[in-house]
Each structure stands twice: as C-alpha cells, then as structure tokens.
Amino acid sequence: MQTDRQWHFFIIEKGGVWQLSKVKAQKSAREIENNKLKYFLWPAIIIPLCIGIIPYFTGIGLSFTNWKLALSNIRFVGLRNYIEMFSNPDFWNAAKVTISFSGLSLLVEIVFGFFVGWLLSVNLKGQAFFRSIILIPLMVAPVLSALMWKLMLPQHGVINYLLSFIGINAVSWLSNPHTALITLVIIDAYINLPFVAIIILAGFQSLPKEPYEAAVVDGASKLFIFKKITFPLITPLILLALIFRFILSLKTFDIIYATTGGGPGNVTTNLHLFAYINTFKYGQGAKSTAVVLILFLIIFIVSSKLIKRWTKATAYQK
Amino acid sequence: MYRLEVKNIDKTFGKVNAVKNLSFNCKEGETVVLLGPTGAGKTTTLRCLAGLEELNSGDVLLDGKNINNFSPDHREVAMFFENYALYSHMTVYENMAYPLSAPNRKNEYDKKKIHARVQEIAELLQIDELLDRKPNQLSGGQKQRTALGRTLVRKPKVFLLDEPIAHLDAVLRHRMRGEMKSIFQKLQCTVVYVTHDYKEALSIGDKILVIKDGELIQLGTADDIWSKMNNIFVAKLVGDPPINIFSGTLHLKESYLKIELEEQKTDIIFKSKIEKLEKWRNKKVLLAVRPTDISISTIQNSNSITGTLSAIEAMSSSYEITVTDAKNKMIKVKAKKNFMDLLNKKIWLNINTEKIHLFDLQNGESIYHGRSL
Amino acid sequence: MEDTISIKGKFVYYILLIIVAVAVLFPFVWIFLTSLKTPGDITCYPPKFIFNASWDNYKSLFTKSQAGAAASTLNFSRYYLNSLIVAGFGTLLSLIIGFGAGYALTRAKFRKEATRENVAFTLLSFWFGPELAIILPLYIFFNKFGLLDNHFALILAYQLIGVPFAVWMSRSFFSDVPISVEEASRIDGYTAIQTFWKITFPMVKSGLAATAILTFIFEWNNFLFALVIGGRNTMPVTTGALGFISYEAALWGQMAAAIILSSVPQLIIAMFVQKNMVRGLTFGAVKG
Numbered sequence: 001m002q003t004d005r006q007w008h009f010f011i012i013e014k015g016g017v018w019q020l021s022k023v024k025a026q027k028s029a030r031e032i033e034n035n036k037l038k039y040f041l042w043p044a045i046i047i048p049l050c051i052g053i054i055p056y057f058t059g060i061g062l063s064f065t066n067w068k069l070a071l072s073n074i075r076f077v078g079l080r081n082y083i084e085m086f087s088n089p090d091f092w093n094a095a096k097v098t099i100s101f102s103g104l105s106l107l108v109e110i111v112f113g114f115f116v117g118w119l120l121s122v123n124l125k126g127q128a129f130f131r132s133i134i135l136i137p138l139m140v141a142p143v144l145s146a147l148m149w150k151l152m153l154p155q156h157g158v159i160n161y162l163l164s165f166i167g168i169n170a171v172s173w174l175s176n177p178h179t180a181l182i183t184l185v186i187i188d189a190y191i192n193l194p195f196v197a198i199i200i201l202a203g204f205q206s207l208p209k210e211p212y213e214a215a216v217v218d219g220a221s222k223l224f225i226f227k228k229i230t231f232p233l234i235t236p237l238i239l240l241a242l243i244f245r246f247i248l249s250l251k252t253f254d255i256i257y258a259t260t261g262g263g264p265g266n267v268t269t270n271l272h273l274f275a276y277i278n279t280f281k282y283g284q285g286a287k288s289t290a291v292v293l294i295l296f297l298i299i300f301i302v303s304s305k306l307i308k309r310w311t312k313a314t315a316y317q318k
Numbered sequence: 319m320y321r322l323e324v325k326n327i328d329k330t331f332g333k334v335n336a337v338k339n340l341s342f343n344c345k346e347g348e349t350v351v352l353l354g355p356t357g358a359g360k361t362t363t364l365r366c367l368a369g370l371e372e373l374n375s376g377d378v379l380l381d382g383k384n385i386n387n388f389s390p391d392h393r394e395v396a397m398f399f400e401n402y403a404l405y406s407h408m409t410v411y412e413n414m415a416y417p418l419s420a421p422n423r424k425n426e427y428d429k430k431k432i433h434a435r436v437q438e439i440a441e442l443l444q445i446d447e448l449l450d451r452k453p454n455q456l457s458g459g460q461k462q463r464t465a466l467g468r469t470l471v472r473k474p475k476v477f478l479l480d481e482p483i484a485h486l487d488a489v490l491r492h493r494m495r496g497e498m499k500s501i502f503q504k505l506q507c508t509v510v511y512v513t514h515d516y517k518e519a520l521s522i523g524d525k526i527l528v529i530k531d532g533e534l535i536q537l538g539t540a541d542d543i544w545s546k547m548n549n550i551f552v553a554k555l556v557g558d559p560p561i562n563i564f565s566g567t568l569h570l571k572e573s574y575l576k577i578e579l580e581e582q583k584t585d586i587i588f589k590s591k592i593e594k595l596e597k598w599r600n601k602k603v604l605l606a607v608r609p610t611d612i613s614i615s616t617i618q619n620s621n622s623i624t625g626t627l628s629a630i631e632a633m634s635s636s637y638e639i640t641v642t643d644a645k646n647k648m649i650k651v652k653a654k655k656n657f658m659d660l661l662n663k664k665i666w667l668n669i670n671t672e673k674i675h676l677f678d679l680q681n682g683e684s685i686y687h688g689r690s691l
Numbered sequence: 692m693e694d695t696i697s698i699k700g701k702f703v704y705y706i707l708l709i710i711v712a713v714a715v716l717f718p719f720v721w722i723f724l725t726s727l728k729t730p731g732d733i734t735c736y737p738p739k740f741i742f743n744a745s746w747d748n749y750k751s752l753f754t755k756s757q758a759g760a761a762a763s764t765l766n767f768s769r770y771y772l773n774s775l776i777v778a779g780f781g782t783l784l785s786l787i788i789g790f791g792a793g794y795a796l797t798r799a800k801f802r803k804e805a806t807r808e809n810v811a812f813t814l815l816s817f818w819f820g821p822e823l824a825i826i827l828p829l830y831i832f833f834n835k836f837g838l839l840d841n842h843f844a845l846i847l848a849y850q851l852i853g854v855p856f857a858v859w860m861s862r863s864f865f866s867d868v869p870i871s872v873e874e875a876s877r878i879d880g881y882t883a884i885q886t887f888w889k890i891t892f893p894m895v896k897s898g899l900a901a902t903a904i905l906t907f908i909f910e911w912n913n914f915l916f917a918l919v920i921g922g923r924n925t926m927p928v929t930t931g932a933l934g935f936i937s938y939e940a941a942l943w944g945q946m947a948a949a950i951i952l953s954s955v956p957q958l959i960i961a962m963f964v965q966k967n968m969v970r971g972l973t974f975g976a977v978k979g
Binding site: 042044045047048049051052055056058059062067116119120122123124127129130132133134135136137138139140141142143144145147148149150151152156157158161190194195198199201202203206237240244247250251253254257258271272275276279280285288289292293295296299300303 | 696701704705707708711712714715716718719721722725734736737738788789791792794795796799810813814816817818819820821822823824825827828829831832850851854855858908911912913914915918919928929930932933936943946947950953954957958960961962965968969972973976977978
C-alpha cells in the first residue's frame with residue numbers, strides 16, 4: 001500500500017503577505033515522501049486555537065461597545081464601560097464578595113484538603129473504600145450538590161435539626177445575610193475539598209522511599225523528617241491544587257446561582273454572577289463583558305505566575 | 319557496486335553541526351563500525367541512514383539508488399535502537415512478527431512463513447522459550463535479544479545497529495561480542511554498527527570509522543586502528559589500559575634519533591629513516607607507547623624511565639601495573655608477572671622502541687609508527 | 692511512612708476516616724431518603740428518619756401528570772435525554788478535536804521548542820476564563836442566527852470545556868509513548884498512520900478511555916452554558932433541576948429524585964476511571 005503525496009502545502013511569506021502555497025513534489029511514483037506528518041498535524045492544532053480565540057477576541061471588542069441585550073445598533077464607545085465599572089459600587093461589592101468567598105474557600109479547602117489527603121494516605125485496611133467515597137462529590141454536578149444542600153438548609157431542615165443537638169440554634173443559613181456567604185463557603189468546600197484531597201493523596205503515595213530510609217538511618221526526628229523531606233516533596237502538589245482551585249473558585253457561578261441567586265441583596269454576588277445579573281436582568285451586555293474580562297485578566301496573570309513557580313518546582317523531577 | 323554508499327552527508331540541528339561531511343562505503347556482507355565517544359554523531363548518522371532525520375546535504379545510496387527522499391518504511395533497512403524500543407503491548411513473538419506483517423510486505427510473508435522465520439531467529443538468539451512473554455516480563459538481556467530478533471527477522475539490505483550490547487552486564491557483553499560476529503556471518507548481513515567500545519569495534523568490524531564531533535578521524539581495518547593510528551585521538555580511544563603518552567623533543571642525529579622526554583629526564587633512542595622526520599627536527603612531539611610494549615626491570619638501561627611501582631591489579635590473563643614517576647604521572651604497564659616483590663620500590667621501565675608511535679603536538683597527527691607487529 | 696501503627700493510632704485514624712465518609716455521604720443519603728418521602732413527610736419538623744417509603748416521586752418524573760401548574764412544564768425525561776445528547780455528542784466532538792491536537796502537540800516538529808509549550812498553554816488558558824467571557828459573544832452570535840435553544844449550538848459551545856481538557860489529557864498520555872517506538876514501527880515498514888493505530892493507540896487506550904469518561908462527566912455537569920445558550924428544548928438536567936423549585940411550588944421530593952437519577956450514571960462510570968482519576972482531574976499534571 002503506497003500513498004503518493006503529489007502536493008506539498010505550506011504557508012510562506014511573500015512580500016509581507018502570508019500565502020498558502022502549493023508545490024508539486026518532484027517525486028516519481030516510487031519515491032514516497034510521507035515524512036511530512038507535521039502538515040497533517042497543523043490543522044489539528046489550529047482548529048482548537050481558532051475555536052477558542054474567536055469568542056475571546058469578540059468579547060474584548062464587545063467590551064468597548066454599547067451593546068445592550070435588546071440593542072441591535074452597536075456602537076464603539078471606547079473605555080466608557082470600564083470607567084463606569086470602576087465607579088460602580090455594586091462592582092466593588094462584587095469584587096469584595098469574590099475575594100472573601102474565594103479567599104475563605106481556598107483556605108478551608110487547602111488546609112483541610114491536605115489533612116484529608118494525608119489521612120487517606122495512611123496504610124490501613126479498607127482505605128480503598130474511603131478513597132472511593134471521597135471521589136463522589138467530584139463526579140456529581142456541582143449544581144446538583146448545591147441543590148442538595150439547599151434542601152437540607154432551610155429553617156426547618158435536617159441540618160438545623162442535627163445542629164440543635166450540639167446546642168446551635170436554628171438559622172436560615174442561606175437567607176440570612178450574615179451567614180449566607182459562610183454557608184456557601186462550606187458548600188463549596190464540600191464539593192471541592194475532595195479534589196485537593198486526592199491530589200495530596202497522590203502526592204503522598206508517590207513519595208520516594210529512599211530519603212526516608214536514609215533519614216531513619218541518620219537518626220532524624222519525625223518533625224525534622226516532615227519539615228525537610230515530606231513538605232518540600234508535597235509542596236508542588238499543594239501548589240498545583242492551589243492553582244486549580246484558584247482558577248475555578250474565582251469563576252464560581254453554578255452553586256451561588258442555584259442556592260442564593262446572589263442574595264440576600266448582593267451579599268453573595270461575586271463578579272461572575274454580577275456580570276450575569278447585569279446582562280440578563282438589566283440588559284447591560286457590554287458592561288458585563290468588561291467585568292468578566294477584568295476577572296479573566298486577574299485569573300490569568302495570577303495563575304500564570306503560580307504555574308511558572310510550579311513548573312520550576314517540578315523541573316527537578318523531569 | 320556497493321550495497322551502501324554514504325557521500326558527504328551533513329546534518330545540523332540548529333547551531334550544532336552533528337555530522338560533518340561524512341563519507342564511506344559498505345560492500346554486501348560487510349560490517350562497518352562507527353566508533354567514537356558519546357556525542358560524536360554516530361547515532362545521528364545512523365538515523366540519517368534510516369530516514370529518521372533529513373540530511374542537510376549529501377547523498378545516501380542503496381544499491382546505487384539515491385534514497386534521500388525515501389521515508390523509513392520504504393528504505394529496506396532494519397534498525398536496532400539503543401533503548402530497544404520494544405512494543406510493550408505485544409508479546410515477544412508479536413514483536414518479532416511485526417516487521418514481517420507490514421502491509422507493504424503482505425505478499426512476501428504469509429502466516430506460515432512468518433511463524434517459521436520468527437521461530438528460526440528466536441532459536442538462533444535462544445529466546446524461543448520466551449515467545450509468549452511481554453517485554454515487562456523480560457530481563458535486560460532478554461529484552462536485548464528480543465530487540466535484536468526483531469531487527470534480524472527481516473531480510474533488509476542493510477542492518478543498522480545502535481549500541482546493541484552497551485547496556486548488558488559485563489559477562490553477557492563479552493559473550494555477545496563473539497556471538498554477534500557469527501550471527502552476522504551466518505545471516506550474511508550487511509551491517510552498520512555503532513559503538514563507543516573499541517573492543518566491540520575491533521572484533522566485529524571489517525571496516526572501522528573513528529568519529530569525533532561529527533568528523534571522520536580515521537577509516538581503516540582493526541589493524542590500522544590499533545597499530546597505525548593516524549591521530550592521537552584514535553590512539554587514546556583504543557586500548558585498555560589506555561596508551562601511555564609522553565611529550566618530548568625530537569632530535570635527529572646522524573645515525574639515530576633521540577626523543578628527549580622533558581619530565582622523565584630520559585632520552586629514548588631509536589633507529590629509523592631520518593628524512594621522513596626532518597620536518598619535526600627539534601620540535602616537540604608526543605610519544606605514545608602501549609602498556610604491553612613496556613617492560614619492568616631492576617636494571618637501568620639506555621631507554622629507561624625511572625619510577626616507583628605503585629599499584630598492581632590482577633586481570634584475567636595479565637597484570638596491570640601502575641608506575642608513578644617523579645612528577646606523579648601514572649604509567650601503565652601490562653605484564654605476565656605480578657612483580658609483587660617490587661611494590662613501592664624504585665624500578666626502571668624499558669620501552670620497546672620498535673613499537674613506539676609519534677604524534678605532532680599541535681594537531682595530533684601521526685608522524686611515525688614503529689615497525690609493525 | 693510508618694509501617695506499623697499502634698492499635699490506639701489505628702482507632703483514631705478510623706474514627707477520623709469514618710467522620711469524613713459520613714460527612715461526604717450524608718447529603719446523598721438524606722436526598723435519597725427525601726426522594727422516597729411524600730410531600731407531607733418532607734416538610735415536617737423534626738425531620739423524619741423513619742417513614743413510609745414510596746417510589747412516587749420517581750414515577751412522577753416520568754409521567755406528565757404532576758400536581759401543580761408549574762409541574763406541567765417540567766419534563767424530566769426530556770432533560771435527561773438532552774443531557775445525553777449534548778454531553779454525548781459534545782464529548783465525541785471534543786475527543787476527535789482534542790486527541791488530534793494532543794497527538795499533534797506531542798509529535799510535531801516545531802522550529803522552536805518554546806512554541807510547542809506556548810501553543811499548549813494557550814489552549815489551556817481557554818479554560819482559565821470565566822465562562823461568560825465566551826458565552827456573551829456566543830449569545831449574540833447564536834441569537835443573530837436563531838441558534839439559541841439549539842442542540843447543535845450547545846454542542847459547539849460545549850467544545851470550549853471539552854477541547855482544552857481533551858488536548859491536555861491526551862497530550863500527557865501520548866508523551867508517555869517513547870518516540871523511538873514509533874520510529875521503530877516506521878522502519879519496520881509501517882506508515883505514520885498505521886503506526887498510530889497499531890502502536891501508539893493501543894499503548895494509550897486506557898488513558899484515552901479515562902479522558903473520554905471525564906470529558907463526558909464535565910460536559911454533563913455543565914450549568915452556565917446550558918443556562919444562557921440553552922433554552923426550553925435543550926435544557927439538560929443541570930438547569931432542569933432548578934425548575935423544581937419555583938414561586939409556584941417547591942417539589943422537593945421530585946427534585947431529590949431527579950438529583951439521584953442525574954448523579955447515578957456518573958458514579959457508576961467513575962468507578963471505571965479510578966486508575967487515571969488524578970491524572971485526569973489535574974489535566975495530566977500529576978501522574979498519580
């Protein structure tokens with residue numbers, strides 16, 4: 001079976017213009033040249049790039065227009081949306097909520113996630129069972145998990161009932177402005193702590209034995225072993241979990257929408273939800289796009305830095 | 319017509335010129351060895367022959383036909399990879415049958431023929447008991463033989479082998495060195511063999527190319543490489559323990575020649591045709607002499623170097639004796655006796671002037687070889 | 692770490708593990724119980740742990756006769772079907788595009804090695820952004836062409852979730868296959884495409900399967916795309932489940948049943964990806 005490659009396609013630059021050029025391969029029928037796998041490979045890379053880039057760049061363009069949901073006459077308005085955004089107190093409230101929600105969630109998830117991950121790494125019988133249990137919240141749709149909690153949390157719900165046994169008075173957790181945010185943090189932790197836990201678990205399971213054996217021979221104390229051997233080896237994974245959770249937490253939408261819808265008032269309205277409400281309730285399309293893009297920029301910059309640090313930390317492993 | 323002709327091939331990776339203007343020929347049934355240290359460009363050359371790398375310039379001809387533009391699957395070569403590259407999801411049998419069941423070879427081999435051929439090669443390499451195993455169930459030596467089997471199972475025009483026995487343990491390597499030669503002869507293979515081990519090169523190669531930094535240093539037979547090295551690099555590469563090198567000044571007298579060794583404060587006197595060495599009169603040269611061509615004595619002689627016998631190592635068929643001179647240079651001598659009684663004593667070394675080699679100090683080129691063995 | 696733990700130590704560990712397990716399982720257990728309760732039992736306080744169980748809630752999900760005006764617009768079987776269609780075909784498309792790009796990224800010869808990482812990172816960065824950044828432009832676009840509430844449009848939109856993931860995951864698995872093995876196959880007489888199917892693909896089969904399953908789960912779990920770009924006809928279970936609670940009626944029991952039914956398939960499937968789970972969830976960053 002011989003395939004004849006008659007033509008070579010490639011992109012060349014001719015006088016400052018990119019052109020798709022076709023050259024007939026000077027090959028006889030018997031001389032085969034199908035080494036150029038990369039010509040088949042380029043479309044495979046370019047298509048996804050285009051699918052992704054086009055919406056983002058359209059969005060960037062949109063943020064400089066006056067697009068409202070019902071408006072068909074879209075005009076360019078420069079930086080007006082961005083300026084208005086920065087002088088809008090609701091925007092700053094959403095920013096504050098984003099920071100407090102994500103900050104708290106990250107703290108809870110990383111700290112307790114590390115603990116649970118470590119717990120699951122201990123060599124005990126039946127660990128397989130516990131390890132598969134922890135996967136459950138990761139598989140179920142976050143929206144559905146949030147709805148489960150919504151069902152359990154009303155004034156006369158089962159959570160309050162159980163809490164009454166330890167002397168905590170019943171609270172309407174999700175509709176009380178003082179408790180709504182914290183409750184959401186807990187729901188978020190329920191859904192996402194397992195993620196941190198399994199990463200940490202994987203980390204503990206892949207720790208090399210040799211440093212520990214050497215340390216025992218050298219007579220090191222348990223604390224020393226933890227500080228100097230375990231922690232440095234686990235740190236890249238903590239960092240990785242942090243990167244993932246950071247990116248995902250800042251864009252949290254599902255669970256807030258399903259439980260509180262941003263309320264009561266705008267106590268639980270983070271930037272992502274703020275953009276949504278602004279668009280579909282108030283029709284402020286372009287302004288919301290501006291908000292979302294600022295959020296994206298923050299996520300991108302911080303996570304890029306974190307990823308660089310993670311790459312450095314894991315470089316020695318390669 | 320040669321089976322394989324390599325003409326002035328050149329391969330560059332970015333800024334690194336890995337193969338510089340290399341040329342050689344290979345007759346049918348011949349084994350050509352590419353010998354050199356790591357990074358010399360030997361593997362790159364092999365990959366160019368296989369079609370895995372594109373040449374920057376030069377030509378590769380197989381039976382007279384230019385195959386520069388042929389993809390690997392059409393070149394009719396078989397290759398052994400240094401890391402074995404076994405198909406881990408297939409059994410040993412399937413690994414070996416794989417080349418024979420290639421779609422473009424469906425006409426040549428049917429199931430029966432494949433089975434017979436795999437069986438034949440497996441028996442030759444003594445892995446016929448392992449045919450049902452998967453690579454992860456094999457030892458290092460068994461993996462190597464499986465990879466070799468996969469390479470030998472076809473009848474291509476040229477076999478390309480990249481360090482086939484480099485990663486085996488010493489005993490196995492020693493045994494395989496002998497077996498490889500007989501396998502090649504039995505199957506009448508034309509082979510291009512890459513190695514960094516000079517012993518393999520000398521025992522297996524009909525023709526040896528010594529390569530350094532992509533350039534050809536010397537092309538010759540085993541004898542040429544061993545006793546008629548054309549460069550100090552070749553002299554240092556070949557020999558265990560390595561050749562001893564001294565620097566000195568060449569003086570041409572009426573009836574003899576003298577090399578004044580600076581550090582050892584000795585003169586080495588020998589006879590030879592003076593005209594040939596006229597160019598190096600009173601110039602500094604390098605004197606190289608093999609450990610086997612030095613003898614230990616308790617009596618001072620005209621060509622003696624003085625030193626202390628500092629170490630004795632017992633080898634399989636001789637003793638390796640280290641002598642340290644006044645400036646702490648270690649001179650290696652190979653001897654049949656162990657000279658235990660002279661340990662740490664002052665002794666004299668006699669150099670066999672019929673077996674010395676002289677090299678230019680600046681460019682390492684060979685100037686003179688003692689009368690051949 | 693420690694090879695032998697004292698009995699007292701083991702006891703403490705098990706207690707802690709059980710606490711964690713209970714915390715994780717309790718909501719599911721409670722929801723399952725709720726799904727078996729009658730409306731009266733659901734709203735009574737203190738909550739009942741023992742009651743008369745019935746499958747009514749489940750039954751009513753699949754029949755059109757449901758109490759309450761709002762109920763008549765709920766169509767759970769439709770939601771489920773939509774989820775299957777959109778996540779199913781969406782995953783298929785994501786895998787085709789994603790695996791292709793993943794393999795290309797691993798094997799293509801770039802003039803500068805840095806370009807390879809830059810392209811890969813760019814593809815990954817699509818996943819960094821808040822979904823609305825893509826959804827709002829898509830909304831305008833689809834609106835103009837009447838593609839809102841359209842299965843095809845939704846499947847296309849889902850690619851923005853599936854493709855970066857499939858690319859990174861498959862890239863991780865493909866780069867585990869040493870290139871020398873593919874080269875050996877080429878020399879043995881096979882073309883590049885034959886090499887891919889006979890050598891590369893079998894070696895990454897289990898990894899690709901895990902990728903496929905996780906992609907399906909992520910696309911099934913999606914909410915925001917379905918909310919904005921989907922509509923009444925294309926509503927999957929994620930947005931559909933919200934419909935059970937509205938101003939008219941709070942059909943907790945049916946919502947609970949809906950949640951259980953919507954989660955079960957993933958739980959079963961997830962059992963099959965255990966091996967590559969961590970690798971999958973971290974986009975191939977942790978080999979687990």
